[in-house]
Amino acid sequence: LWHERDISHSSTERIILPDSCLALDYMLSIFTSIMKGLRVYPENMRRNIELSQGLVFSQRVLITLINKGMTREEAYKLVQDSAMKAWQEKQSFLSLLKVDKRITAHLSNRELDSLFDYGYYLKHVDEVFDRLGLTKVKKVKKARVESLAPRSI
CATH class of the missing domain: 1.10.40.30 (Fumarase/aspartase (C-terminal domain))
Known part of the structure; x- marks a missing residue:
């Protein structure tokens, strides 16, 4: 009786759904705080x-x-x-x-x-950033001293 329901399932649904929402809220909160403080070192990334x-x-x-x-x-x-x-x-x-x-x-x-x-793996980066609502990637031909400083996204 796939399409029929009874009260036997409601107890788990009353716990799982709210707990899932709370867990998602917590994950998004942690993710947001990580992203706000994220420092990107492009030269270190390339070196690694x-x-x-x-x-x-x-x-x-x-x-x-x-x-x-x-x-x-x-x-x-x-x-x-x-x-x-x-x-x-x-x-x-x-x-x-x-x-x-x-x-x-x-x-x-x-x-x-x-x-x-490397360009093969970066060819869609602008599109991905656009979909995520992030700024366009600025292409840098040669690293400048200012670019060595950490920066936030």
Whole structure:
């Protein structure tokens, strides 16, 4: 009797719904206070990403190799080999890929370079900020001393 109700469910609903609203209010309150005090250090963010030796682009390389006709298992193994070596030996992931004949048989140096573009992940950032009601992102070509200071969003 799916469409019928009785009083047996009302006790849980009387507790769950108000408690859910209170929990949501608390989460939004905490989130708001965090966002008000958030300090963003773009240069530190970039430096931390670069500490990965380019490993942040491994998924793009993997997917591109699969799209070029490799099996997922084969592509995964090739990317994993280079990624592990890059991490363990503190070498550039891109450089290791460029000298791996198994990779270059499928991807040219130009294709590899294009996969290591931060802009690919940022291409919709203005749209996302607009949807969230935030200000547009200002593109900075070269870091200035003033930009090293922390700032709030």
